[in-house]
Amino acid sequence: MSAFNLETCARSNILALEPYRCARDDYKDDGTNILLDANENAYGPSLTTAAASSASSATTSSGPEIDFLGLHRYPDPHQRGLKRLLCNLRNTHHHTDKKITPDNLFVGVGSDEAIDSLMRCFCVPGRDRILVCPPTYGMYSVSAQVNDVGLVKIPLLPAPSFALDVANIKQALSNEPNIKLAYLCSPGNPTGAPLAKEDIRQLLEHPTWNGVVIVDEAYIDFSPEGSSLAEWVAEWPNLAIMQTSSKGFGMAGIRLGSLFASAPIARLLNSMKSPYNITSPTSALAMYAFSPDGLAVMHANREKIVAQRERLIRELPKIKGIGRLRGGIESNFLLYELLNKVGQPDNVTALAVYERLAENRGVVVRFRGKEHGCLGCLRITVGTETEVTRFLESVGETLAEVNGHDIVVYSDEEKREVEANAVIS
Numbered sequence: 001m002s003a004f005n006l007e008t009c010a011r012s013n014i015l016a017l018e019p020y021r022c023a024r025d026d027y028k029d030d031g032t033n034i035l036l037d038a039n040e041n042a043y044g045p046s047l048t049t050a051a052a053s054s055a056s057s058a059t060t061s062s063g064p065e066i067d068f069l070g071l072h073r074y075p076d077p078h079q080r081g082l083k084r085l086l087c088n089l090r091n092t093h094h095h096t097d098k099k100i101t102p103d104n105l106f107v108g109v110g111s112d113e114a115i116d117s118l119m120r121c122f123c124v125p126g127r128d129r130i131l132v133c134p135p136t137y138g139m140y141s142v143s144a145q146v147n148d149v150g151l152v153k154i155p156l157l158p159a160p161s162f163a164l165d166v167a168n169i170k171q172a173l174s175n176e177p178n179i180k181l182a183y184l185c186s187p188g189n190p191t192g193a194p195l196a197k198e199d200i201r202q203l204l205e206h207p208t209w210n211g212v213v214i215v216d217e218a219y220i221d222f223s224p225e226g227s228s229l230a231e232w233v234a235e236w237p238n239l240a241i242m243q244t245s246s247k248g249f250g251m252a253g254i255r256l257g258s259l260f261a262s263a264p265i266a267r268l269l270n271s272m273k274s275p276y277n278i279t280s281p282t283s284a285l286a287m288y289a290f291s292p293d294g295l296a297v298m299h300a301n302r303e304k305i306v307a308q309r310e311r312l313i314r315e316l317p318k319i320k321g322i323g324r325l326r327g328g329i330e331s332n333f334l335l336y337e338l339l340n341k342v343g344q345p346d347n348v349t350a351l352a353v354y355e356r357l358a359e360n361r362g363v364v365v366r367f368r369g370k371e372h373g374c375l376g377c378l379r380i381t382v383g384t385e386t387e388v389t390r391f392l393e394s395v396g397e398t399l400a401e402v403n404g405h406d407i408v409v410y411s412d413e414e415k416r417e418v419e420a421n422a423v424i425s
């Protein structure tokens with residue numbers, strides 16, 4: 001039994017909020033009404049007739065100056081069609097027999113909007129705090145600072161598990177005052193490691209803590225089918241799951257994030273948001289991506305990424321100066337140690353390789369050596385086959401330059417030895 005009580009956990013000003021209403025909450029744009037309620041421009045968007053004509057002829061027979069993805073109209077503030085598709089995707093019944101509905105959803109401008117909205121909904125600036133588990137995604141602490149919300153840090157257990165330190169988290173939730181939200185990330189960034197469902201359950205069952213467990217599933221579409229806990233919000237009033245179209249769906253440019261939560265939490269977040277936060281092109285493109293055709297493309301691209309991820313795991317240990325794989329392999333990136341001349345993981349080496357890769361070879365990866373438990377680590381996003389080829393060549397040569405050795409790839413005998421020692425999970 002958890003001690004969660006939304007009425008005392010959320011901020012009182014948010015609980016009392018009257019959401020902004022527009023005339024189209026009452027009278028929908030059904031194509032027959034003339035819409036003179038929202039001070040839009042009935043003559044259409046400021047785009048050339050040629051652009052409007054080619055776009056509209058693909059979608060509609062109405063005049064080109066009137067239609068161009070409906071850009072001259074405000075978008076749907078509720079996005080229930082989009083939310084229904086997201087529910088279809090996540091009602092897998094791997095974690096509950098219950099179903100989530102559009103009432104369980106908030107959609108925002110990337111999951112970064114959801115991260116921030118949760119904080120503004122639950123945390124009183126200057127008083128309340130959030131719990132984070134480093135190494136983790138940097139926006140939780142940026143958003144906390146912007147909102148004048150404090151941080152309680154309970155590091156993940158050491159690599160390669162990067163599991164939750166459940167005992168210490170539970171203790172902090174019992175003893176530290178004013179923690180309202182716990183931001184967890186599964187699979188983790190930069191760890192690539194999934195969190196254990198049973199560990200999350202233990203936090204949800206905390207007997208005295210009045211707060212919300214948030215699981216950021218940005219990379220969940222690279223995990224095995226059924227891994228997402230989104231539908232679990234139907235069981236737990238104190239759970240929120242964040243997802244994004246930026247990673248598995250390859251649509252970072254449309255800025256669409258989603259948050260699954262109990263209907264009362266979703267209602268609060270929806271009442272806080274600016275009314276038209278999701279643009280019409282964003283929802284049109286996302287609805288395509290979540291349709292059977294779009295899902296087929298996503299699955300095909302995921303297979304290609306997984307193949308390149310496996311190639312990196314096979315090839316990187318053969319390169320002299322590449323150390324252990326840290327963390328997991330459930331994302332579209334890998335976290336690897338870089339070794340110095342004497343074979344130790346080392347930030348000076350990792351930083352030098354990072355800089356030379358970018359400046360001399362045009363290959364940009366991420367230096368993560370300063371993150372907790374990531375000494376000497378680079379985080380490498382899995383690219384296309386050509387990109388991975390170029391990265392593998394460049395990293396070996398750059399390591400040889402930085403460490404001053406000739407060998408780029410180990411001999412067969414050396415290779416067998418490093419492969420035998422390679423950590424694969």
Ligand SMILES: Cc1ncc(COP(=O)(O)O)c(C=O)c1O
Pocket residue numbers: 109110111112113137185188189216218219243244245246252255256257
């Ligand atoms: C763990 C995690 N959460 C959220 C995000 C941001 O997602 P979005 O593009 O939806 O804002 C990222 C982006 O890198 C991420 O790594």
